[in-house]
Amino acid sequence: MVTASRPLRADAARNREKLLTAAAHLFAERGLDVPLEHIARRAEVSIGTLYKHFPTREDFVAAIFPERLAALDDIGAKALADPDPWHAFAGYLDDLYALQAQDRGLNDVLARDLPDAPEIVSACHRGAGHAEILITRAVEAGVLRPDYSIADMATLTRAMAQVIRDSPEEWQRFLSIYVEGLKVNATG
Amino acid sequence: MVTASRPLRADAARNREKLLTAAAHLFAERGLDVPLEHIARRAEVSIGTLYKHFPTREDFVAAIFPERLAALDDIGAKALADPDPWHAFAGYLDDLYALQAQDRGLNDVLARDLPDAPEIVSACHRGAGHAEILITRAVEAGVLRPDYSIADMATLTRAMAQVIRDSPEEWQRFLSIYVEGLKVNATG
DNA sequence: GGCTAAGTCGAGGGTGCCCTCGAATTTTGT
DNA sequence: ACAAAATTCGAGGGCACCCTCGACTTAGCC
Numbered sequence: 031m032v033t034a035s036r037p038l039r040a041d042a043a044r045n046r047e048k049l050l051t052a053a054a055h056l057f058a059e060r061g062l063d064v065p066l067e068h069i070a071r072r073a074e075v076s077i078g079t080l081y082k083h084f085p086t087r088e089d090f091v092a093a094i095f096p097e098r099l100a101a102l103d104d105i106g107a108k109a110l111a112d113p114d115p116w117h118a119f120a121g122y123l124d125d126l127y128a129l130q131a132q133d134r135g136l137n138d139v140l141a142r143d144l145p146d147a148p149e150i151v152s153a154c155h156r157g158a159g160h161a162e163i164l165i166t167r168a169v170e171a172g173v174l175r176p177d178y179s180i181a182d183m184a185t186l187t188r189a190m191a192q193v194i195r196d197s198p199e200e201w202q203r204f205l206s207i208y209v210e211g212l213k214v215n216a217t218g
Numbered sequence: 219m220v221t222a223s224r225p226l227r228a229d230a231a232r233n234r235e236k237l238l239t240a241a242a243h244l245f246a247e248r249g250l251d252v253p254l255e256h257i258a259r260r261a262e263v264s265i266g267t268l269y270k271h272f273p274t275r276e277d278f279v280a281a282i283f284p285e286r287l288a289a290l291d292d293i294g295a296k297a298l299a300d301p302d303p304w305h306a307f308a309g310y311l312d313d314l315y316a317l318q319a320q321d322r323g324l325n326d327v328l329a330r331d332l333p334d335a336p337e338i339v340s341a342c343h344r345g346a347g348h349a350e351i352l353i354t355r356a357v358e359a360g361v362l363r364p365d366y367s368i369a370d371m372a373t374l375t376r377a378m379a380q381v382i383r384d385s386p387e388e389w390q391r392f393l394s395i396y397v398e399g400l401k402v403n404a405t406g
Numbered sequence: 407g408g409c410t411a412a413g414t415c416g417a418g419g420g421t422g423c424c425c426t427c428g429a430a431t432t433t434t435g436t
Numbered sequence: 437a438c439a440a441a442a443t444t445c446g447a448g449g450g451c452a453c454c455c456t457c458g459a460c461t462t463a464g465c466c
Contacts, residue, residue, distance in 0.1 A: 211399030
């Protein structure tokens with residue numbers, strides 16, 4: 031399936047690179063919805079060339095985010111290595127949203143249901159896998175409310191995306207209140 | 219300032235009414251960003267006539283929402299009448315977001331900083347006044363975490379707006395978790 | 407009925423974004 | 437150095453939305 035197409039011509043490779051870094055910057059600064067024309071301009075390349083290399087916005091997303099989503103695995107690994115189930119779980123949330131807060135584009139990727147690139151989907155699945163384990167552990171240790179689920183985390187993620195967007199200074203406080211509500215001793 | 223302009227001609231009054239109800243429905247169903255052309259179409263009135271009556275989108279908002287925001291006062295009054303400070307506070311939040319969940323347009327109005335119509339602003343101020351009292355009461359009763367503020371509620375409102383938008387079945391659960399985190403016994 | 411002010415209409419101009427396609431240009435292999 | 441292949445370019449067509457304006461219609465008054 032994947033045709034091992036002959037290498038790109040020198041100028042094409044250069045332009046592809048320029049487009050990629052332009053898109054990476056603009057996504058991070060302005061989110062996933064930047065006009066493609068802005069990307070082309072910033073890359074100092076014509077709009078036609080942009081479409082030659084990346085026929086759809088999704089192609090940009092697929093090229094840029096899998097690498098960034100690797101950070102998710104790091105965060106997951108770090109949390110899984112933590113022997114304290116509560117600290118592991120809460121730390122995971124902190125790290126996850128800190129990541130989102132740094133990158134408007136990533137924030138969009140994780141908040142939307144949309145992005146369909148298979149590599150993105152699988153990265154999210156891996157992330158959900160880690161989260162699942164962290165949740166189970168914390169529940170079994172009796173420190174996390176027993177009905178907590180991945181679905182709740184998905185909802186939280188969309189809410190956090192919004193909070194990060196409109197008040198980037200307050201997301202930590204907001205999260206800490208929510209997390210407080212998850213502690214098992216709080217139930218009742 | 220307010221010129222007591224002579225009464226509208228019959229057809230004009232009729233059209234104004236049609237526009238208002240069309241806008242009210244569309245705002246509630248689709249949110250504040252519906253194309254004005256859709257409102258005109260639904261009202262069976264030309265786009266020119268729409269602009270005659272409501273030169274800006276804000277004019278629609280200003281005409282429609284003050285009435286709906288009256289519900290805020292009811293909710294506030296109900297909560298203030300509740301002798302249990304915790305129940306009053308938590309009930310206020312429940313009622314407020316239930317209101318938002320029923321009306322996509324209202325959800326937008328309360329989530330955005332934008333809408334500048336003076337009547338909207340004052341309704342929100344009144345709402346904030348009630349909330350302030352409820353917070354103070356609950357804090358003084360020792361049931362609400364003492365550092366909780368109106369600013370936190372504003373953040374919550376934006377977060378809830380998002381949750382309501384993309385998972386209308388889950389906002390109650392989400393809110394209940396958050397509120398759990400606010401109980402004073404939960405701190406620590 | 408007829409006059410006039412008030413109101414209605416919708417074509418059309420403006421903007422911003424999307425995407426395509428053929429002509430012009432550049433790289434690369436010989 | 438040259439031709440073929442690959443790539444670039446950007447004008448321009450499409451679409452959705454915004455808003456205006458002058459020609460037409462109608463309500464309301466005598």
